[in-house]
Amino acid sequence: RKEVEQDPGPFNVPEGATVAFNCTYSNSASQSFFWYRQDCRKEPKLLMSVYSSGNEDGRFTAQLNRASQYISLLIRDSKLSDSATYLCVVPRFGNEKLTFGTGTRLTIIP
Amino acid sequence: NAGVTQTPKFRILKIGQSMTLQCTQDMNHNYMYWYRQDPGMGLKLIYYSVGAGITDKGEVPNGYNVSRSTTEDFPLRLELAAPSQTSVYFCASSYLDRYNSPLHFGNGTRLTVT
Numbered sequence: 020r021k022e023v024e025q026d027p028g029p030f031n032v033p034e035g036a037t038v039a040f041n042c043t044y045s046n047s048a049s050q051s052f053f054w055y056r057q058d059c060r061k062e063p064k065l066l067m068s069v070y071s072s073g074n075e076d077g078r079f080t081a082q083l084n085r086a087s088q089y090i091s092l093l094i095r096d097s098k099l100s101d102s103a104t105y106l107c108v109v110p111r112f113g114n115e116k117l118t119f120g121t122g123t124r125l126t127i128i129p
Numbered sequence: 130n131a132g133v134t135q136t137p138k139f140r141i142l143k144i145g146q147s148m149t150l151q152c153t154q155d156m157n158h159n160y161m162y163w164y165r166q167d168p169g170m171g172l173k174l175i176y177y178s179v180g181a182g183i184t185d186k187g188e189v190p191n192g193y194n195v196s197r198s199t200t201e202d203f204p205l206r207l208e209l210a211a212p213s214q215t216s217v218y219f220c221a222s223s224y225l226d227r228y229n230s231p232l233h234f235g236n237g238t239r240l241t242v243t
Contacts, residue, residue, distance in 0.1 A: 062219055062235060063219075063232070064234070065232070068231060117174070
């Protein structure tokens, strides 16, 4: 099993809809998780951190399921500006090596 | 506060040439990283450093070298450029704190080797 796995998509979603995608991880000892967004040809930027069961920030909700070893990202009332690739990051042994998922590509359709 | 600064933004190299990608951060972060991202692919870790004087290999270190003489700077050296090194290179830094350590990325260097 890969350290971090994401559904690559693409997810094509109409504007205003709710979309969710998952990130599974293999290291059960992982304590913190991060979602980044990456726009085309740009650097990744932090979207959300997850330390316990989940986190919510406006239209974005991240939930952690330790038993099944996955974290999910839910986007409500999607906007055209949400179109991006969403990367899942799972730290291992502190912060020495950060494993990135391949990302989930999301396109919001007008 | 500039964050993480990478230079150059773009570069074209001929096979066999060498170059250094510069990365500097002004946030006093201990951890620094170099990633490469091939078109349509995820980020792969090349090298990382947990502090000045300490470096270690990531997933794809072959063909690269790094040094960390100061907290601020973490240059990446390509000695003999190969077409397989055509990629976008991102430098990043983070705090030592493992529970609150998001990465701060530079804008990237787009390298083409022909």
